[in-house]
Amino acid sequence: MDIVQSVREIVAQQLSRDVSEIGDETNLEESGYDSLDVLETIFAIEEKFNIRVPVDANDPAVKSLKTVGDIIGLVEQALLKRMPA
Amino acid sequence: MRRVAITGLGAVSPAGLTAAATWQRVLAGQTAIGPLRLPRMEDVTCPVAAQAHAFDPDAHFSAKRQTSLDRVSQFAIVAAREAVADAGFLPKDPDLAKADVVIGIGVGGMNTLDDSFHRIYGERGRGVHPLTIPKLMTNAPASQISMDLGLHGNTFAVASACASGSHAIGLAFRAIAHGDCDIALAGGSEACITNGTLVGWSALRILSRDTCRPFARNRNGLVLGEGSAILVLEEWERAVARNARIYAELVGFGANADAGDLTSPDQAGAEAAMRRAMASASLTPSAIDYVNAHGTGTLMNDIVESRAIRAVFAADRLPLVSSIKGVLGHCLGAAGALEALATTLALYHQLVPPTANCTEPDEECGLDVVADGARTASLRHALSNSFAFGGLNAVLAFSAWDPVKSHGG
Known part of the structure; x- marks a missing residue:
């Protein structure tokens, strides 16, 4: 499964935009994301990849999720953790 | 505008089974948050809650009565009984019988909902209890208080999530201030600590994993609690005339x-x-x-x-x-x-x-x-x-x- 393409599609759907407009560098907030959009995106990713993505809205680190690339990184980490050692 | 006295208090909370016990523990700053205990824990990741473990329905209600009362109504009735007794009203007081009842509810009969859905989806083929709907309806606590205490005034539930209890007291305050009624029981009740509720709250990713630390640098989220508090509000001159203890004025x-x-x-x-x-x-x-x-x-x-x-x-x-x-x-x-x-x-x-x-x-x-x-x-x-x-x-x-x-x- 292509992680990059899947995350782009999820973000595009959340923004009601075409996937071709979404790149790794796309800034979420500037594109119109609010805190609930982030939560819904994480949930969509969890559903799509059947993983748990540890994001806590009380953790100041959640603010470091600024771009589509940041979310892709988060998914890659979560997928790595799922793989057997 | 008429003045409004607060003349009676009642509570059931994780911190105590009366207003006085709750207040003492709140004053001591001794947290009632502890390990979560639930009959079903499917998909629950949150390990803590503030539960009223000491609350014993058998101490307040017959077995038959309990079949019509969700936990949220049980809390509300017990708190209302305490508040009315605390205000010094005798049962069957004709003035009390005219009182309004305004009760704030965030989500309502969640234990009934969770238990019933478990029977439907988890134990396929089992029906649900015939009183499922009147137990879980949002107005159940207000209605059950009116029936328990024989109160015939304007009685309804107020729903504004986490502000419900304050809205309820505010509306009852206005009713007395404007002369619509002389006595009101106002407050809120919640018994929301169920498998389904916790999974839902966890999905919002704002629950703490250990405890609630308001205004602290290291705060990390909220912890769900349950309970009820009911205030007796009374038109000022009436309260003074009957020599009631006035805790404070709602202004x-x-x-x-x-x-x-x-x-x-x-x-x-x-x-x-x-x-x-x-x-x-x-x-x-x-x-x-x-x-x-x-x-x-x-x-x-x-x-x-x-x-x-x-x-x-x-x-x-x-x-x-x-x-x-x-x-x-x-x-x-x-x-x-x-x-x-x-x-x-x-x-x-x-x-x-x-x-x-x-x-x-x-x-x-x-x-x-x-x-x-x-x-x-x-x-x-x-x-x-x-x-x-x-x-x-x-x-x-x-x-x-x-x-x-x-x-x-």
């Missing part, structure tokens, strides 16, 4: 909607609600000595509420501020009522309850959050803040009653 109510974000608090909305409450009480900010904060222990609420308080009050006249959610958790629809009860008792005893678990106050909040334990203080007037999901804000204003001054004047 104002300010409510509004942010019309903005679904879940994030809004500084302007919070400020406006506090200003409305003071305006309705003809009080200026300099008259407020204490604010019982919404103080949920989430990153967002506590900083936004702090900014709102610092915007409303002058920097050199900041009131004392505390949150009792470190002890009680967030009891949703009951929270505003439990906090109104605590604010009332703070004025009555001239004693500010502490913010429990706030061992590292967040300087960025910039408030004196009474982190070191209960504090004796001269309190003239106080506010109690509630800010709900959906952007609904409700603030109550209270005044201490000085019997000497009042009798002399």
Whole structure:
């Protein structure tokens, strides 16, 4: 499964935009994301990849999720953790 | 406008099974948050809650009666019985029988809902109890109080999520002030700690994994609680004439909607609600000595509420501020009522309850959050803040009653 393409599609759907407009560098907030959009995106990713993505809205680190690339990184980490050692 | 006295208090909470027991533990700053215990824990990742484990339905209701009462109604009835007895009313008092009942509910009969859905989806083919619907309806606690105590006044539920208890008390306050009724039972109830509710709250990713630390630098989210608080509100002259004990005067109510974000608090909305409450009480900010904060222990609420308080009050006249959610958790629809009860008792005893678990106050909040334990203080007037999901804000204003001054004047 292509992680990059899947995350782009999820973000595009959340923004009601075409996937071709979404790149790794796309800034979420500037594109119109609010805190609930982030939560819904994480949930969509969890559903799509059947993983748990540890994001806590009380953790100041959640603010470091600024771009589509940041979310892709988060998914890659979560997928790595799922793989057997 | 008629004046409104608070003459009776009742509570069931994780901190105690009466108003007095709840107040003592809130004052001691001793948290009632502990390991979560539930009959079903499928997909529950949150390990803590503030549960009223000591509550025993058998001590209050026959087995037959219990079949028609969700836990949320049981809490409400027990708190209402206590409040009415505390106010000194005898059963069958004809004036009491005309009382209004206004009860704030966040989500309502969640135990009934969870148990019934478990039978439907988990144990396929099993039907549900015939009283499932009247047990879980949102107005059940208000209706059950009216039936239990024989109250025939205007009786209904108020739903505004985490502000429900404050809205309920505010509406009952207006009913008495405007002359619609002379006595009202007002408050909130919630029994929301179920498998399904916790999975839902976890999905919002704002639950703490250990405890609730309002206004602390290391706060990491809210903790769900359950319980009920009911206040007896009474037209002032009537309360004085019957020599009732008056805990405090309810003097104002300010409510509004942010019309903005679904879940994030809004500084302007919070400020406006506090200003409305003071305006309705003809009080200026300099008259407020204490604010019982919404103080949920989430990153967002506590900083936004702090900014709102610092915007409303002058920097050199900041009131004392505390949150009792470190002890009680967030009891949703009951929270505003439990906090109104605590604010009332703070004025009555001239004693500010502490913010429990706030061992590292967040300087960025910039408030004196009474982190070191209960504090004796001269309190003239106080506010109690509630800010709900959906952007609904409700603030109550209270005044201490000085019997000497009042009798002399």
